[in-house]
Amino acid sequence: MEAIVLYPAPLIGHLVSTIELCKLILTHNPSLSIHILITIAPYDTSSTSHYISTVSTTLPSITFHNLPTFQLPPTLLSSSLNHEALLFHLLHHNHPHIHQTLLSISKTHTIQALILDIFCSQSISIASQLNLPAYIFCSASASTFASFLYLPTLHHTYDKCFKELNSFLDIPGVPPMPSRDMPKPLLDRNDEAYQYFLNCGLAGPKAAGFIINTFEALEPSSIKAISGGLCLPNSPTSPLYCLGPIVTTTDKKTTSDHECLRWLDSQPSKSVVFLCFGSLGVFSKEQLCEIAIGLEKSAVRFLWVVRKPVTDQKHNLALGLQEDPELDSLLPEGFLNRTKEKGFVVKNWVPQVEVLKHDSVGGFVSHCGWNSVLEAVCAGVPLIAWPLYAEQRFNRVVLVEEMEVALWMHESESGFVAATEVEERVNELMKSGRGKRVRNRVMVLKFEAKASLLEDGPSRVALHKLLNAWKNQVNEDKVHLNII
Ligand SMILES: O=c1ccn([C@@H]2O[C@H](COP(=O)(O)OP(=O)(O)O[C@H]3O[C@H](CO)[C@@H](O)[C@H](O)[C@H]3O)[C@@H](O)[C@H]2O)c(=O)[nH]1
Numbered sequence: 218m219e220a221i222v223l224y225p226a227p228l229i230g231h232l233v234s235t236i237e238l239c240k241l242i243l244t245h246n247p248s249l250s251i252h253i254l255i256t257i258a259p260y261d262t263s264s265t266s267h268y269i270s271t272v273s274t275t276l277p278s279i280t281f282h283n284l285p286t287f288q289l290p291p292t293l294l295s296s297s298l299n300h301e302a303l304l305f306h307l308l309h310h311n312h313p314h315i316h317q318t319l320l321s322i323s324k325t326h327t328i329q330a331l332i333l334d335i336f337c338s339q340s341i342s343i344a345s346q347l348n349l350p351a352y353i354f355c356s357a358s359a360s361t362f363a364s365f366l367y368l369p370t371l372h373h374t375y376d377k378c379f380k381e382l383n384s385f386l387d388i389p390g391v392p393p394m395p396s397r398d399m400p401k402p403l404l405d406r407n408d409e410a411y412q413y414f415l416n417c418g419l420a421g422p423k424a425a426g427f428i429i430n431t432f433e434a435l436e437p438s439s440i441k442a443i444s445g446g447l448c449l450p451n452s453p454t455s456p457l458y459c460l461g462p463i464v465t466t467t468d469k470k471t472t473s474d475h476e477c478l479r480w481l482d483s484q485p486s487k488s489v490v491f492l493c494f495g496s497l498g499v500f501s502k503e504q505l506c507e508i509a510i511g512l513e514k515s516a517v518r519f520l521w522v523v524r525k526p527v528t529d530q531k532h533n534l535a536l537g538l539q540e541d542p543e544l545d546s547l548l549p550e551g552f553l554n555r556t557k558e559k560g561f562v563v564k565n566w567v568p569q570v571e572v573l574k575h576d577s578v579g580g581f582v583s584h585c586g587w588n589s590v591l592e593a594v595c596a597g598v599p600l601i602a603w604p605l606y607a608e609q610r611f612n613r614v615v616l617v618e619e620m621e622v623a624l625w626m627h628e629s630e631s632g633f634v635a636a637t638e639v640e641e642r643v644n645e646l647m648k649s650g651r652g653k654r655v656r657n658r659v660m661v662l663k664f665e666a667k668a669s670l671l672e673d674g675p676s677r678v679a680l681h682k683l684l685n686a687w688k689n690q691v692n693e694d695k696v697h698l699n700i701i
Pocket residue numbers: 228229230231233356357358465469493494495496497498522565566567568569570585586587588589590592606607608609
């Protein structure tokens with residue numbers, strides 16, 4: 218039996234995109250056996266494990282292989298390593314287990330391809346040892362992927378950390394990028410995560426192909442730059458398959474009759490601004506109060522997802538999300554009562570895709586995670602870009618300057634956003650001519666997104682090319698594992 222093996226990073230955003238990619242593949246080739254290698258991260262399992270168990274019961278053609286758990290030594294956990302560096306340590310530890318698992322799957326299946334998450338692309342060496350074609354899957358934007366492939370070139374061009382450079386970087390297919398807005402782990406070349414990312418970037422030329430969750434009309438410049446080889450100036454480039462927008466269809470934690478949807482039913486068309494900050498976004502109490510004041514002053518209707526603040530940034534993924542926030546003590550006194558006619562505050566989590574598709578939602582204040590961006594574009598909802606972590610500042614530049622689907626939320630040097638800024642930006646999006654232009658642009662892209670997914674649309678054509686490439690590989694080259 219023919220199989221595809223996928224190796225996602227242990228982050229809910231990446232896992233969800235991987236599963237959606239699997240569903241897409243299975244819809245077009247149901248006879249394929251899909252295997253997913255799961256890293257059990259010691260810092261967060263509940264959100265991912267719940268999601269995985271839901272998927273296992275609904276999609277029996279997907280087999281999950283749990284890689285052995287690696288307990289990070291206490292010295293690493295208590296050190297100043299950031300989350301990305303910790304993640305790379307875990308992934309590094311997985312190497313021998315991936316090798317073993319691939320060998321074991323190959324006893325009963327012909328593996329057509331190994332699909333590596335961008336964070337996991339260092340494992341491409343295992344694929345080479347086993348003579349397996351490996352593809353790199355980017356669940357982020359094509360612009361991010363362009364910068365990832367181009368990182369080794371940037372590294373040689375500049376001799377300073379991006380956070381100290383204070384200039385614009387010239388990355389093929391990407392608008393001039395302020396060096397401080399590069400993805401967070403890349404800002405400091407002394408950071409352990411930087412070196413890991415550099416190694417991941419060096420894996421690019423060894424890939425059999427690149428798979429990105431985007432579509433041509435959304436990111437024409439970066440797609441052209443990648444497929445034209447501009448991001449890998451010294452090596453031949455591999456085929457690029459833009460299969461998006463791949464947007465989640467299974468909600469991770471909530472049901473579709475969530476109370477916020479019933480509240481939205483009673484609001485006027487396009488009147489509500491929705492505030493939600495991905496799977497990991499959290500704010501301090503001070504920042505939550507500032508948002509509350511700004512929303513109240515704007516007098517715009519709102520649906521706001523609030524999480525409990527955490528003090529330890531490194532562990533926010535694990536700890537913050539599980540506990541409900543105490544809204545009365547967190548938000549300004551009387552806020553909930555004063556705004557009860559116009560606003561709805563939800564603790565922790567909402568079914569975001571359904572919220573965005575609701576007719577009453579007219580704007581989205583987002584952290585600019587790529588899944589959220591695609592979901593907003595597919596629903597035709599314009600954004601206010603308020604990046605928090607990962608590559609989200611980079612996304613903001615692209616969203617505002619290239620795609621023109623978002624307004625820029627301005628923050629202080631320390632990242633604090635004042636109530637007046639919240640008030641002005643929300644009003645600008647929901648009521649001004651500039652807001653209208655952004656709304657019109659996102660509506661154009663909504664239709665382009667739909668068109669990409671038609672049977673003869675560019676994303677479906679790319680998918681068929683990819684499935685054929687896998688089939689032909691097996692038929693013509695008779696791919697065999699090198700058992701060593
Ligand atoms: O209350 C919530 C909050 C989030 N979501 C969903 O959770 C996902 C969040 O994904 P995303 O917007 O991409 O944010 P992150 O979870 O933060 O994703 C990580 O992965 C992305 C893809 O690589 C990157 O773009 C981000 O910067 C990175 O933080 C989306 O599908 C949302 O619909 C909900 O359904 N309800």
